Amino acid sequence: MNAADSENLARRLLAAGFQEAPLDRADVAVLNTCCVRQASEDKVYSKLHELRHWKTGDRLIALTGCLGVKEGEGLQARFPQLDAVLPIGEYDGFIADLEARYDYSLGEPLPAAGRTGVSHYVSVIHGCNHNCTFCIVPRVRGRERSVPIEDVVSECVEAVADGAREVVLLGQNVDAYRDPGGRGGLAALMRQVEAVPGLRRARFMTSHPRDLEPELLDVMAASDVICRELQLPIQSGDDRLLKRMARGYLTRDYLSIIERARARMPDLGLATDVIVGFPGETEEMYLNTRRLVEQVEFDVVHIAMYSPRPGTYSGDRLADDVPADEKRRRINDLLAVQKSIAAGKTAGWLGKRVEVLVEGFDELGRAYGRSRQGKRVTVKRARCQPGEVVQVLVEDAAPGHLSGPLAA
Numbered sequence: 347m348n349a350a351d352s353e354n355l356a357r358r359l360l361a362a363g364f365q366e367a368p369l370d371r372a373d374v375a376v377l378n379t380c381c382v383r384q385a386s387e388d389k390v391y392s393k394l395h396e397l398r399h400w401k402t403g404d405r406l407i408a409l410t411g412c413l414g415v416k417e418g419e420g421l422q423a424r425f426p427q428l429d430a431v432l433p434i435g436e437y438d439g440f441i442a443d444l445e446a447r448y449d450y451s452l453g454e455p456l457p458a459a460g461r462t463g464v465s466h467y468v469s470v471i472h473g474c475n476h477n478c479t480f481c482i483v484p485r486v487r488g489r490e491r492s493v494p495i496e497d498v499v500s501e502c503v504e505a506v507a508d509g510a511r512e513v514v515l516l517g518q519n520v521d522a523y524r525d526p527g528g529r530g531g532l533a534a535l536m537r538q539v540e541a542v543p544g545l546r547r548a549r550f551m552t553s554h555p556r557d558l559e560p561e562l563l564d565v566m567a568a569s570d571v572i573c574r575e576l577q578l579p580i581q582s583g584d585d586r587l588l589k590r591m592a593r594g595y596l597t598r599d600y601l602s603i604i605e606r607a608r609a610r611m612p613d614l615g616l617a618t619d620v621i622v623g624f625p626g627e628t629e630e631m632y633l634n635t636r637r638l639v640e641q642v643e644f645d646v647v648h649i650a651m652y653s654p655r656p657g658t659y660s661g662d663r664l665a666d667d668v669p670a671d672e673k674r675r676r677i678n679d680l681l682a683v684q685k686s687i688a689a690g691k692t693a694g695w696l697g698k699r700v701e702v703l704v705e706g707f708d709e710l711g712r713a714y715g716r717s718r719q720g721k722r723v724t725v726k727r728a729r730c731q732p733g734e735v736v737q738v739l740v741e742d743a744a745p746g747h748l749s750g751p752l753a754a
């Protein structure tokens with residue numbers, strides 16, 4: 347979501363006549379922030395400290411994103427070098443102020459602010475109505491607001507006209523999408539998006555096991571455009587912890603979604619999120635998570651150590667009682683388990699053909715892109731251009747990464 351917000355602000359600044367520049371030549375620095383974990387917050391504070399030395403003369407520092415909402419004006423009191431805190435997505439006033447402040451006459455019209463990337467992010471729902479006890483998102487991003495289907499479709503049409511070949515539909519909980527005009531949920535939206543002429547791929551994230559519509563799996567399975575990829579956070583493999591997290595499902599519900607999804611799409615790429623060291627997590631509870639990870643065999647598991655967030659139920663009301671060393675041991679143990687699962691899963695692609703949307707070139711000048719299952723693929727011994735869709739015969743497989751020549 348933050349990457350999408352940054353793209354949006356950058357596009358608007360370009361359209362207003364500003365240009366992207368390295369920090370040493372820039373007039374304005376905008377920090378787009380996240381506060382989902384303490385580490386993300388600390389990164390912002392250290393960047394603000396660094397920028398103190400950069401801020402000379404007429405230079406300006408602005409901050410947007412979740413940390414701005416969480417900390418509000420208190421941030422400017424703490425960091426006097428910070429000139430403005432912008433509400434998420436509301437940049438009109440800021441851009442007008444910049445135009446007035448940097449009143450340059452450029453002499454000739456700037457080229458239209460286009461986009462060159464193959465992939466384009468589209469935010470389709472903002473906010474979240476759930477109240478997972480560890481999560482700060484509902485507080486900083488507010489209640490759910492879905493973007494009308496026709497607006498999403500026109501953004502996709504424009505993105506394709508500007509060169510994009512893939513769209514990624516985003517939401518904190520994308521499965522909660524409901525067209526405000528009553529024309530359906532995410533499945534209905536995906537049907538409209540996949541029909542956009544010239545679009546080769548559509549993806550969406552992040553899903554929620556409580557809200558995923560069964561119909562969505564049918565739409566995905568029948569489509570050549572919608573990718574075979576689900577980002578479906580489980581958070582814990584222990585039902586007592588899932589209840590304490592207020593996730594609204596049990597492990598059996600989660601497993602039955604996976605079973606249905608894989609029955610329709612055996613080649614589905616599956617990613618999840620797990621928190622280790624949540625308040626009250628015993629060794630037995632942790633082992634339940636580990637067993638679930640072994641059972642499901644995810645392609646990717648994003649593992650985070652629990653970090654209490656002030657303003658959340660668990661941050662304010664539950665003791666952070668798993669010692670840091672134990673959290674580290676569990677995360678390392680789970681990472682090792684997942685590493686060997688991922689190695690086995692990627693090895694299963696050896697000798698097979700994968701469809702790749704070329705996104706760019708690596709440091710050796712080789713084209714790379716992603717498969718429909720979300721794996722990064724390097725194309726060997728062939729020249730192809732970003733935006734092309736090619737078939738690759740997999741010769742080498744490392745966790746999360748495949749490579750090979752074009753298939754005959």
Ligand code: SF4
Pocket residue numbers: 474475476477478481482483484518519554
């Ligand atoms: S569904 Fe996701 S965004 Fe919403 S409260 Fe839970 S973890 Fe946070």
